[in-house]
Amino acid sequence: GGKGGQDHGDRRNSGGGGKGGSRQQQQQMSEKQSASPVQPAAKEKQMSPEKLKKRTATIVNEFVSSSNEQEALECVAELPAQGCGYLVANLMDKHMNSNKVVEREEVLKLCNVLMPQLQAASTHVESAIKTYDNLTFLVDMTMDVKLAPELTGEVLRVLISGRACRREVLDQVLAELRKANKDDEYGVPDAEFQAVHDRLRSKL
Numbered sequence: 253g254g255k256g257g258q259d260h261g262d263r264r265n266s267g268g269g270g271k272g273g274s275r276q277q278q279q280q281m282s283e284k285q286s287a288s289p290v291q292p293a294a295k296e297k298q299m300s301p302e303k304l305k306k307r308t309a310t311i312v313n314e315f316v317s318s319s320n321e322q323e324a325l326e327c328v329a330e331l332p333a334q335g336c337g338y339l340v341a342n343l344m345d346k347h348m349n350s351n352k353v354v355e356r357e358e359v360l361k362l363c364n365v366l367m368p369q370l371q372a373a374s375t376h377v378e379s380a381i382k383t384y385d386n387l388t389f390l391v392d393m394t395m396d397v398k399l400a401p402e403l404t405g406e407v408l409r410v411l412i413s414g415r416a417c418r419r420e421v422l423d424q425v426l427a428e429l430r431k432a433n434k435d436d437e438y439g440v441p442d443a444e445f446q447a448v449h450d451r452l453r454s455k456l
Contacts, residue, residue, distance in 0.1 A: 299332060307331065308339040312346050316358045321365050328369050336373035337380030339366070340411065348386060348393070348403045356403070363410040370416035377416045381408070382425050391433075391440055391448050401448050405455025412456065419456070426452075 299307070308331070315324045328339065347359040363370070370377055386393050386404065393400040411417040426449050433439035 299335070301338075304331070304335050304338045305342075308335060308342045309345075311339065312342045312359070312362065315362045315365075316346065316350075316355050319358060319361070324362060324365060325369075328366055333373040334376045336366075336370050337376035340370065340377050340380045340407075340416075341384055344384060344386065344404060344407045347407050348397055348400055356406075360406065360410055363407060364414065367410075367414040367416060370411065371414060374416050374418075377411065378418065378421045381411075381417055381422060387425065388429060390429075390452065391445055394448055401451035402455050405452040408452070409456045422456075 307327075311324055311327045314320070314327075328335070331339070343359055343363055347356050350356055350359070381387065386400070390401060390404065397403070408417070408422060412419050412422065430442070430445060430449065433445045434442055439445070
């Protein structure tokens, strides 16, 4: 009877191993599955949030000045995965705060150049979008930068089309912000709030 059990175990595990192999393999597989989400992070270089913020701002500013794709790719390759979240925040900041069309075009170009890295770190990209201050306070930002909704939407469109961020994540963020504004006794009128978000959506 033991042999039949072993054959059955081998068959389930694609013929791997001798006696007790199936149990061992199952254990190894379950260990791999449980370890896989944390393993890459453990190997990554640790950087403080402040350092990541400065480093990613430098990457964006230097690319806008030089348009050097290879340098940008090499610099981003040195960052831990969570650096991509800071990178996206800096990309959106630069796009919104620049008065030059050519600089804004460079920001969108950099988004596309770095898309494989941003796509691979989509969890961090989406987290950054959920907590991005200029999106949270977009209505206020519009008083300082008239085109803030459209400019934010332009970067988000590139990120969504490049699959670095899911559209449903953005929709959820906007819905939660609208609800929070409605629940706030000092919030702006809902129609005004929604009109700003509609301007952002017009660029997606």
